[in-house]
Each structure stands twice: as C-alpha cells, then as structure tokens.
Amino acid sequence: MTLLAIVTLLPLIGAIALLAIPAEEEGLHRGIGFAVALGTFFLSLLLVPGLTPAQWNSVVDWTWVGALGIHFKLGVDGISVFLVILTTFLMPIAMLSSWRSVQKKVREYMITLLILETGMIGAFVALDLFVFYVFWEVMLIPMYLLIGIWGGDRRIYASIKFVLYTMVGSLLMIVAILYLYVQHHEATQVWSFDYDELRRLVLSPREQLFCFLAFASAFCIKVPLFPFHTWLPDAHVEAPTAGSVILAGVLLKFGTYGLLRFAMPMFPSAVAMCAPYLTILAVIGIVYGSLVAWVQTDVKKLIAYSSVAHLGFVVLGLMAWNGRGVDGAMLTMLAHGISTGGLFLAIGVLYERRHTRRLDEFGGIAAVMPKFTAVFLIVTLASVGLPGLSGFPGEFLILLGSFDSWRTWGGMPHMFGFGSHPKIIASVAATGVILGAVYLLWMFQKVMFGPNNNPKNKQLPDLSAREIAVFVPIVIAAFWLGLYPATFLARIDPAVTQTLAQFRQKAADAPGKGYTPRMLARDSAPSATSATAIGAMDGDHGQPGHDHGSHR
Amino acid sequence: MIPVENFLILAAVLFAIGVLGVVLRRNALIVLMSIELMLNAANLTLLAYGRARHDATFQALAFLVVAVAAAEAAVGLAIVVGIFRNRHSTNLDELTLMKH
Amino acid sequence: MSFDLAELTLSLPLLVVAVGGVLVLLLEAFSGRTASRAWLAVLTLAILGLATALEIPAWEAAATPRAIYGGMIAVDRFSIFLSVTIFVGAGLSTLLAGGFLREHRFEFGEFYALILLGTAGMMILVQANDLVTIFLGIEIMSLAVYVLTGSWRRSAKSSEAAMKYFLVGSFASAILLYGIALVYGTSGTTNLLEIGKSAVVTTDPVFLIGTFLILGGLAFKVAAVPFHMWAPDAYEGAPTPVTAFMAAAVKAAGFGVLVRILVTAFGRPSLTFGAGGWASIAAALAILTMTLGNVAALRQDNIKRMLAYSSVAHAGYLLVGIVAMGRVGDEARGPILYYLLAYSLTTVGSFGVIAWFGSHGDERQHIDDWAGLGARHPAAALAMTVLLLSLGGIPLTAGFFGKLYLFKVALMKPGLVPLVIIAVANSLISIFYYLRVVTAMYFREVGRATSPLRSRGVTAALILATVGTLALGLLPGWAIDLATQATILTK
C-alpha cells in the first residue's frame, strides 16, 4: 500500500510544483500550497480506519541504496499515526494563519513549509534508521530558513543557535546509528538500517549506554530537556507565527517520539541506568520551565518556556515506562501540539495587530475582542490542563504513571538506587499543575483583562473569518482530546503495550559475560509466553486485575 | 675507496644546508637555489647508493631528477619574475598579501 | 624490458590527455593574439570527454589488476575511478575557466594546455606503481599547477600564491625525493610491489626515515596539517577555476597515490600498526587536520579562503578513511573513492559559484558581498546552498553519503570510535561556517550591487556540479557500486 508514501511525499511534490509557477503569482502559491497541505491532511486521515495499532501499517519498502542496505521503508502504527495527523493538521492551519502576515517571498515560504511537512511526516513514519535520519535533517533546514528569512530582529542568532544545538545531538545520533549498523553486520553479515532488525540487536551494557546517550542527546536537545533548552526561547521568539506553531506543535515531538520509538526500546539496560537521571531532568524542566515562564515579559518566550515544562511532563511519562506513563506521554504530545500551537496562533493574531509581544503593552483586550478572548481562553486552559480540555488526560496519565514507575522498574537493576522515591519525584512534578496555572493565567490576565488603557489597544478588530477558520479546528481538537481521548487511546494503547512488551523481552534476554553481537529471535505481537515471562518478572506486585474487557 | 657512508653523510649535510637556506634566506632567488641544493643532495644520495650497489638504474634516475630540477628551476624563475613585475622586489618577507 | 603495443592501449586515456595538452599548446601558438580562446576550452573538454569515454573499455580491461611497462604503471580500476574523478574536476574547471578568463581579461590558450598536462600528471600519479613514476607524476602535475596558480599575471595575489605554492611545493618535492632515495637505497628497488615484498626493510631505520619523508611529501600534496599552510594562501590567490582544479583534482590525485603507496609498499603490518605505524600517524594527522582546518575556517570572512580551509578539513576526514584502511582493510577504499568523487564535484561547484560571482577583475570574495544573494540570484544562491550543505554533510547531498560511508567503515573497528566522534564534532563546527554563508545569502539585507559574470560555461558547470551533488546524494548506489569495484589495487 502506497498511501503512506503519497502522504509523505505529496507536500514535496507540491513544493516542486510551486517551483514551476512564477514567483509573482503569490495568490496562486498560497492557494496551491494550502490546498496541498489540506489534501495531505485528508489523505492522512485515511490512515486511521483499518489501522492495526500494534503493527506496521501501509508499509512502503523500496530499496534505495542496495550497496549499503538502505531501504526507503515507511510504516505507521498506533504511536506514529496521530503524530502524522497532528503534523498534517497543523500545517494548513499554520499556512492559513500566515495568509496576511507573510508578504515576503511567498513562493519560497510555501515551498519551505511544504518541504518541512514532508520532512516531519517522513521522520514520524520512517522504519529505516537511515531514512529516519535523513528526514530528521531534512526538516532542520527548512526550519532554519523559516526562522532566518521570515523571522524577527535577532533571527540570525536564533536560527544558527537552533541548527547548531540540533546538530550536536543529531551528529552523535548518526554515529550511534552507524555503530548499530556495523554491529548488526557483525552479528548477521547483513547490512541493514531496518529498525525492526536493529531493534533485535543485543549489545553489551556498555555499548548500550553509549548508543543510548548518543540517541538521547539528539532527542533530549530536540525535546528540549533541561539544560539543553536555551535554543527554544530564542527560536520561538524570532520565528514567524507559522514557524512557532510547527516548531512547538510538531518539531519538539520528535525528541519524545524518538525516545519512545528508538532510544528506549533498543537499549533496555541503558534505559534502566539512565531513566532516573532523565526523570530528574524532566522534573527540573517542569518546575524550572514553569518558573522561568512566569517572569517573562515577552509572550512568546513565556509560551516557549511553557513548552519546556510541558515536554518535561512527556519525558517524565516516558521514563516511567509503564502503560499509563507512555500513553499519557503520547496524549500530552498531541495535546501540547494543539494547545501550544493554538497559543502561538493567538499570539500571532495579537502580533499581527500590534507588532509587539510585550506583556505590558497589552491589557483589557477582552473588551474589544470577545471572540478572540474566547478562543484564547480555551487554548490557555487547554494548556493549563483543565479537565475536559486536551491537556488533562495526558498529564493525568503521566503523573499517575510516574507515581508508580517503580512497579515497572522493580525487576531491573540500578533503578533509583540512590534512594530517590518515584512518588516524591512525581509529586514534585505535580507542582507543575499549579505552576502551569500560575504563569498561563498570569499571561492571560495581563493580556486580556484589566483596564484597556493603551490607546493602541482600543480599536483592535476582532477575529476575521479567516482567523476563526484557523481557530475552530484547534478548539474542536482541544475538546475532543479532552472529552473523548478514547479515540486516540484505542490506537495508542495497543501500540504502546506492544512496545513495552518488546522492551521487556529484550531486557529479560540480557547478554551474559561471553558477549558477541547477536540478534534476538524474531518476534511479532506480544505472545502469551512473553506475557507470562513479564508476569513472572513483576510477580512481586500482583494486584487484583480489573477486567473491563478489551479495547480496540 | 671512500666508503658509501661518507657520501651519504655529505648528502645529508648538503640537504640540511639546503633546508636551512630555504628557511633562513629572504631572497626568493637564494631560496630557489637552496631548493636546488636539496634536490642535488637527494641526487647525490641516489648516486652513492648506486655506486655501492653497482646498479645503473640509480644513475638513470639521477638524470631524471636533473631534468626535473631544471624544469622546476625554469618555472620557479618565471614565478620570481612574475612576482618582481608585480612588486619590484623578490623579498619573501613582503609576500604577505594573504594571511591568517 | 620489452615494449608491448597491447600495453599501450591500456594507457590510451593518458596518451589522449597528454597529447591533447601538447596539441592545445601548439594550437594556441598558431592562433591570433586577440582571437577568442573559447574554442580551445571546447577542445579541452572534448579531449577530456574522449579520455573519459576511453576509460569505459579500460574499466573492463582492468578487471584483473596488473602492472605494465615493466611494473612502472598499474592497471586497475582504482586508478580509473580516480582518473575519472580527476576528469570531472578538470572538466568543470575548464568550463569555469572559459568565462572567468574572459571576464578578468587574461584569456590565454596555454591555460587549457596546462590543465590538460596537469591532468596527465595526475593520471600518472594515480597509476604510478613505482617511486620514479610517482616523482614524475608529482612534478608534472605540480609544475602545471604552479603555473596555473600564477597565471593571472596582473593580480598580485595570484603571483604571490604561485610563489608560495611553488616554494613550499618544491621544498616538499625535495623531501619526497630524498625519501625516495633513501627507500630506494635501502631496499634496492623503486617498484612499490617489490618494496612491499622486500625482506630487509623493516629492520632498517634509514628505510623507515625514507618512508616517513615520503609520507611527509605526500602529506604536503593533500594539505594535511601541519603541511597545509600553503593551501589557504595558494587557494585564495589562484584564479578561482584553478583553485577549484586544485581542490578537486590535486587532492584526488594526492590521496590516490597515498593510498597506493601505503597499501602496496608499506602495507605490511609492522609498518601499519603499532604506535609508530602509519595508521597511528594518519590518525594524529587526521585529528589535527580536521580540527585546525575547521577551526581556522570559522574566522574567515573571505569565502574563498574559508573554503580553502574547509578543503584542508576535508583532507582530515579523508585521512580518517586512510586510518580505517590501515585498521579495517581494503574495504575502506570504497568510501575514500566515493568521498573523493563527491568532494570533487561539490568543491568545484562551490568554487564555481565564487568564480561566477566576481566580475571585471573584482572577485567579490568577502562574505559581506554575498549578503542578499538569495534575493537577487535565487538560482545561484540555491546552488551554493546545496553545495555548502553537501560540504557540511547534510543528508540528501553527496557529502553526506561520503561521510556516512567513511564513518561506517571506520566504525568497523571499535578502536576508531573516538576518531569518528572527533570527526563528527568537526562536522558540527564546519556547519557553523557553511551556514554563515547561507545566512548571509538569505537572511541579510542586500549588500553592494552585483553583476556576476555571464557565461554559458560557468552556468553549465554550476548546474552540473549541483545536480551531480544532489544525484550522488539521492541515488548514490551506482557510484558506491563502482567505488566498491574499484577497491582492488594491483598487488
């Protein structure tokens, strides 16, 4: 089935098509670009029906470089499908939002966005580590251009900082990928970057540690985890609205997606060793990001730091590495894309009208822009994590999961050996719930409430029809995720369960002393035998099960 | 008969003198000559070995080197002339248009 | 020593290029003073094309590697691959030169003759199976390039570059020659294969000193740190098409001969391994070269000079391949060959954009001159971006696959992981300065007015280089296959 290939490459084809149209036809460029993005969105929706969450769907497997065993292999499962849809969902919205604000080099702008979209989709669905890396880098350059060409005053500094930070990690990652590739060849005499192959490669704990650190450094910078986060505020502040939306909405998710998809399942013993530290960094990120967000005067910076906090939650959930935590991390990834994307769009609306993002320039906007107030409030509250809106189910699951992370880790060595109790860590993380309300409502109050004293703010026009069209999907998505997350969980949960089962199987099969590179047996769905093995591993904490029937 | 080592040592000394000349002298022409000296030192080494080994190919090689050295000298002189035409000087110290 | 006509057919491409060079020289002598020399450029391209075409049957003939002319010349696919790489560099440089020479008013036909003769020298070099042939090849190549470097006679920089290049180059030649003399004297042979088999050699310190002197001389040719210092000046001062030719073809030839001599003459384990073996020396040189090249390039405001330093850094990456060849074995030659091809294309292209940008004797090399290029000349800026990204090793470009392939081989020996990580860290530094140019082109406001030169040749060269870079990046399979087939040396 090539639907996935079409979804992935359609934006790229669109970008190439735009090249053929003269640059003066700005309206045409906007229209075609938007149409392509919208078409990609609808096509990507077709991935959902008939999806078998716990296996690769609509797999594309084309030989690319036979000599090096590189395959253009794509596939989608319950974990990646919604991230793809999030990407295709936000892209037309981002385009629509910049309909007016971007007047410079429209053709290049649309091309950049479309290439970026291909890069992002591709990276989410790549099943060949080489292809993954290629897409990973492909999205780097358009984002760099987006910040650098259409950005604010300090755009050069911000764009270079963004690229260099990201490259630090990704270069280490490619070394680790190559290392796996070579070790896989040692073990099997076959050159392959295939994720399913490399995943079954058993490395010594030391090798695992180094490879994990290499992967994790790439992903943690992208997340961004404290203390690798300082590129984010700069990038966000300087990026145009659409850039910020995509950056916060999708790009940051690659860090957490990468951890979940690649870094953690492939290196179980390293995960057992590093997870406590990453957990602590995540918690620091939550508290630190929230506090720093609170004292910002630039709205975009505030939201950027809030992303540090939110993504800290995601990492926390991942490191809990149980069903709740990872499910929650996935939901929060989606929710953050919606809510923070929405926040950036809202700031974009203000910026378009006032050309400033300083908190003290605003105040009392609610009186003149009631429609805007409503959507801004909703996305703010979604970001706060109010139940019924998108932020809550994910954060709830994450905290619940991290509260019990020891249950999963119990069978593994080194975990929390230094005496920190996961419940305490989770409790500290939960202060993020308070702090989130503190800084976001602070922002909301400063912008929307109070007397409308500034004469420049007295005549601001309310949302136009186009802007409403931008926000309506966001609001719907925010409510959907909050009120009926089962739509998403039904796909995410089985895939996560499968990933965890594979991980446990690999962890249980740890290499002994006489280590040589070797491969695990081929596995498929979590079989009955592996399930019992898992049960035996965690037998210490048998609780009466709650069989509410299975959920598909 | 003079032992071959003596020739080799002489050649090495000549080579070293050439090296010093290249490093220390400032006039392009003298540097050029120093390089020629180095080439000839190498040539002398070749001949010494050839004599010790009673091998004629060494001598053939030496002729080749002489020819190459001549070509090199020709090109070198042309370049020096070029420099002189541009700068009216052949002092190497002054060739610092490009640095860092 | 018998002379076999059949052997002559095996070196037809070399003959074509050499004779072609002489022919161009003669034609120049008989053509009018003011007449355009464009047709000479076309002729040169035709000669190079013919030579390339002749390499195709030669490729088949070289399926079984052997040495001809009494062992002086090796016939193997390794040399053919490199020859074609050199043709690519030479051909593209010729295309660039046509417009460049006319624009800057020093159009003279000998230029093309020298390119062809230099190319011939390089071809000899990559096929050389004998120390004498190596020396000859190096001298033929070098003399041609010295002259080419100084060919822009009105430019003070050009003649200064030639002077520096010549002085350091001939000094290195002398060292090389002295090394050859010592090796020859101790082993009694100049044939690489026989040196490799010679029983006495490893026990004799004089022989070892000879080998190191040879290595030093070759390290100069590939501009490894600390033998590199001529390179930035020479690259900067030389007319840009010549710089491109140097960066692409001279480097390929230098690495070709380095690989061959290391494998065939000095390939025995006692010379390769251990603390004093050449693999370790190459590793040290690689680290120094990569790091210094990149770090120095960071601070350059002159784009041409920056690319010169970047070329030094790339020699460092290639040295990683040399180390891998010492440690891993023959497999590592595939990546070196592929990298050389990719790098040649890319670097010729990037110097080509620089050549294209200047006009009327003004080369416009300062980075400030490039501000806003993206707005004025989007196609050229795009080409430059692609080429720079390739140099930086960003995916979907030739440079990325080159590095990937190289590092893959290096990683096959666990001991080389630190080296690879240093290389990767260097890639990061390099991205900074490559992006500086991209940043200037796209993100900064338009600077001084520009009137780039107009030449179909230059345009064609840029298109070819850019498309080639992308093609090698998107579909590198065929080139990798060829490079893999070309790993076997005459032994």
Place this chain on the structure above:
Amino acid sequence: MDEFPLYLIPLLPLCGAAINLLFGRHLPRAAVAAIGCTAVAMAAVLAWKAFALLEHAGPSGVLTASFFEGDWIYATEASGPSLHIGAGLLFDRLSGVMVLVITTVGFLIHLYSTAYMEDDPGLARYFGYLNLFTGAMLILVLGDSLPVTFVGWEGVGLCSYLLIGFWFDKEQNAYAGRKAFIVNRIGDFGFLLGMFLLFSATSTLKYSELGAADSMGALQHAFLGKWSFAAIASLLLFVGATGKSAQLPLYVWLPDAMAGPTPVSALIHAATMVTAGVYMIARLHFIFAIDPFVLAVIASVGAATALFAATVGVTQKPIKKILAYSTVSQLGFMFIGVGVGATGAGVFHLVTHAFFKAGLFLGAGSIMHALAGEEDVTKMGGLARRMPITRWTFLVYCLAIAGIFPFSGFFSKDAILAGAFAFDADVPGFPHWLGFAIYAVGLCAAFLTAFYMFRAYWLVFGGKFRGDPHTFDHAHESPPAMTVPLVALAVGSALLGLLGIPEAMIAHANLFEEWLAPVLASGHAESPHLSAGLEWGLMLCASGVALGGIFLARSLYANGISPTADRIAEGLPRLYKIVFNKYHVDEIYDLLVIRPLRAVARFFWKVIDGLIIDLILVRGSALVVDLVGRGARFFQSGDVQRYVVGVIVGTGAIVGISANWTACNAAPFEVTVAGADVTVHARGMSPGQVARPKNQQLEYSFDFGDGTGEGKPQPSSVGKHHYDAKGKKTITVRVRDPRWDTRSKESRTVVIPGVPAEGRGGVR
C-alpha cells in the same frame, strides 16, 4: 434503574451555557435569561424526578448512568492491573441531596440574576458562565469516580475564576479571579496526589470499588513508616478540600472572590462550590475514617478556621466581606462535622447553609442594588422601612445562621457541636480533650457568628442612614424577580431544620440523618450518642451563646455604631488593626511565597539560562574553538618560510615520535611486592604492535636501587629481585629500542616491608 437519563442533569445546563456563550450576543436579552433559567429549571425537575425514583429504590438504591460507553481514560499495563476510568455518574442519597440543593438554590439564584444583572452588557456571558458552573458542579457531585469528580472540581474552579473576574476591566477583579484559581490549584495538587496514591494502593478510583473490601484492605497497608496509604491519601485529599472549601491556610481566595457579581457569590462562594470539599470528604468518609488522626486534623483545621474567620468577620466593613468570612467560618463548622465523625451533621449544615447563606448574599445584593452598589455597612442604616421584604428575609437568614431555634441553623449547628462534644476518639498526637476543645472553639465561633451577623443586620437596617442622603432617597425594594427567591430561600432557611430534629427532642425525627444513613453507615466512625439530658444541655448552651451574641450586637449597633464599639476598637488598637487587616495573611503569603518564588524564577532565567548555560557553556565552548583558531592564525602569518617550517616540523615530528614511541611506551611498569621479593612488569610492546624480528626486540634492564647495580639488558619485560633489607627502594627500568637506538627510563619508589616470618608463606 439505569434507564434514567442522569447525564441530562449536568448536560442541560451545559447546553444552556453553550448556547449562551456561542450565540448569546446575538440573542435578545430576555431570551438569554430565559435560556439560562430554563436549563437549570429543567435540570431541577429532572433532579427531583430522580430523587423520587431513588426514594422508591429503597435504602441502598442508586441510579447510575454514563456519558458514553467505554472508558474515558485508560491505559493497559503489561504488569499489574490496567487503568480504567469511565465517564460514569452516580446518583445516590448523598449526591441526590447535593443535586437538589444545587439545582434548586441554583435556579433561584438564576432567577434572581435576571433582575440583578438586567443592565449588564455581558448578560449572555454571565448566564453562560453561570450555567456552565451549574453543569460542572453537577458533574462534581454526580461523578462516580474521583477523576470524574475532578472534572467538575476543576470546572467549577474555572467558572469561579471567570465569574469573579467577570468585570475584568478592573485589575483587582481579574487578580482576584486568578488568585482563586491558583489557590484552588494548590488544593488540586493535593487532590491529584491523593488520587494517585489511592490508585497506587487499590488500582481503582471508582467510589463503589474503593469501598470494596479488598480496596479497603489495601488502603490500610503501611505506606510511609507507620502511615497507611489511606492516611496519606486522605490527608492529601483534604489539602484539596481546604483549597476548594477555603479552609486554613488556603482560604485566602474566598474573601477576594467577592469581586464577582453578588449572585455569583451566593451561588458559588456560599451555597455550592465551596462545599465541594465537604462533599468530597463525605463521599470518601470510609477512607478518611480509616485513620482517626486524619479526622482529628480535619476537625482541628475546621475549628481553627471557624474561629479565625469569625474574628475577622467581626471587623469587616463591606457587607460581602463580612459574609465571605462568615462563609469561611461556617465551612469550618462543616469540617468539624465531617472531622468528628458526624458526617451527616456536616452535610446537613451544608444544606441549611446553602439556603441561608445564599439568602444572605442575595439579600446583600438586593441592598447594594438599592444603594447603587454601596457595600460598606458603616455607610448604611435605616433601610428597614424602605426594603421590607429584604429586611424580613434577611432577619430570617440571620436567625438561621446564628442558630436560633427553630431556624434551620440551630439544628445543623447543634448536631455538629454535639458531635464535637462527643468526639473522644483516642488519637495519637492529639490530647484526649480534643473533642471538648473543638466544641469550645465552635461555641466561640457561634457566638461571634451571631454577633457579626446581627452587627451587619443592625448596621444595615437599624438606626439612621449614614451614607450619602441622595442615595438613600433612591433606595427602594427590589423587583419581584429578586424578592421571590429571597422569600423562597427564607422559607427554606426557616423550615429545613425540621428535617433534622435531634433525638433528644423527638425520637426518630431526624429524617436527614436517616436518609443519609445507608450511604454514610459504611464508615468506621459511629454517630455520637449522647444522653438526652446532655444533648438538651448543649442545645441550651448554644442557644444562650447565640442570644448573647445577638444581644451584644444589639447593644453596640442597634442605633448606629455606638461609641462603645469605637472605644473597644480604640482600646485594642493593635489587635483591632491586625484583625481588621485579616491578620495580614495576604501580605505574609506575598512576602514568604510569591516574592521569593519570583526571585528564584528570575534567578533561574537570568543566571542559569542566560549566564551559565548560554554564556558560559554555549558561548564558552564557541570561545574555546575561537581561541584555537586564533592560535592557528599566528602560524598562518603569510610568511612562506613559516610554512616551510611547518613542513619540517611535521616531518620531524613524524620521524621523532615514531622513533621514540615504542621505547617510551614500553618503560612504565607495575611492581608487586611480596615480602622481600619484588616482581616488576614493564608494559612492553603495546598489544596492537606486531612482533618484531629477533634482532629488533626491545631490551630491558632493571635497577633495583639497592646497590646491586643495573642488570644486564634482557629481552624479557619481567624483572625479579630479592631484597636483603627493608626500606624504601627506587626501582628503575630502562628500555632500549634497537631499531632506532632510542631509550627511555622510568623510576618509582616502593617500600619493602621486610623479610616475612617463616611459615607465613607470603609469596603467592
């Protein structure tokens, strides 16, 4: 039973909210009000119907429903039980009572609002929020699991935020709203953690499953030291309750919350939302009751709050502030009730309080409506004749809250105080007279309650008008839409108490307790049993105290502020000032929490982000790279002869290093000392090196530093020696590489302990 569409009860107000919020601005004002009221009225009708069904169902009957099939949130666990949270609703006797109060009082307040908010431009928004609040509150009480309750819990917090800041163009209103939300969030933090802990122990969050035997068993397991899961979890949940129900120390938001429209204060900050904490504890009383310590904490906090807030209430001037502190105080009473195990009494007080406090607020609203928004009671007076309905209903509420027989407050407050008096659980960490102490504090609070309420009453209605006479001329009775709810609530305040007549008066007449008994009986704590005489005594005592308070208020304020009152305030200037300024709690929080946190945040931003990470780490590494670059520039001087030197140095280094490397590398050694025998292992050729031919083997010689001199060169890298004397010895290893004739040496000093005694066999 499950056919009853329970979900409609919260959904109807939510739909009303949706309509008004989305389209209200384009609808006529009457339609907006009508939609708002109708939605709640319909919910009320449904609620009554459900209540009737419940009554038929018998004591243990419940109605259940769900918003949708399947789970709301779930996660599969490979090990241990999976998480399943549905969207279920539970209508039992406890939530039934709550739903009735919410919908009924809510409807009256909606009705009142139609007149009160008549001229406000944000009418649609107002009704939208109010409906939204009602819906959320209904979800809160109807939720069948903690997470669903939490949805409502947060929802009401949001509406409170929105409604407090309803007139957002005033900075302090918006600030008050935000403060409310954030303080509530602090409570929610505890709520969440408590919820997580419960799940950790029992793997369920559904009320019905939490109460099951195995869950209860799991909850009694020790968690932290001697503390059980239940103890910690319920303490955490209690933190949530203090936030929502404005108890010490999280009460601070409630007085500020009076910034909202008065009906909002009546509905949210008096009748319904603030009682959510009490409801939650009652709902989970079986968990709270597991550890008596928790109950004691709750009761103590309740008592402290009741007294504290009452003292502040005595000094306040704005009428809404008085009522706000009164609410805090009364909520304290409710917590005393649930804390001392008199859960039913606590809930009963919740219900009666809902009526009389809502009435008081609406009455205050009516007064302010008449006086053009004047709030200060010291600027009122003499309104009795101008506003008769308001005055008489207000009097009823005051009597009810003061606890005068037979008004409702009498019965509910008495039940609580009786419970406190009877509370004699032996709680470790608390004195055994805790129950009595709480009773005494409660009595004090009751006295103050009666005093400040009647202070307000007389200041408003008695004496002469003290404000702007012009305002007084315009003062008039409010329209029927406002007075009808006032009367209705007054009737409720007067009569509701009859549902809970204590045993001592009439046997088996405590309908309320009986109604709730099936829900609350499963707890461990039993209802206090006092002798009839004692109970009568307590009632008289409480009534006497209340009358005393009223009398004092009358004597001081019946005809304006009497000089005595001023003199008392002047006589205790410090105390009065502190109390008047609400004990400076807001300032203390600002100084101790907010400022330090902001300072820390700023430090993080400027120092850690800006200085350490960005400047030192990021730019620092760039600087290092740059410095290396500068170093390279020194050599790249443009002088061609330096370049030549580079070539020479490079070649020389290759030769020199290669020549020396092997020898230098081989010399370092390790020494093993065994008594007087030493063995020296030189490192030798590195493993990567290929073996050399015979004539180029490295030569080692060892000098053991005891005068025996240097040994002969040997090919082995191992040297052995026997010392004759102990002491410090310097061992030197020399290596020669014959290939290059390069040498190196390495020395080290070792201590020789001496010759070992025979038979100990020291050499191994």
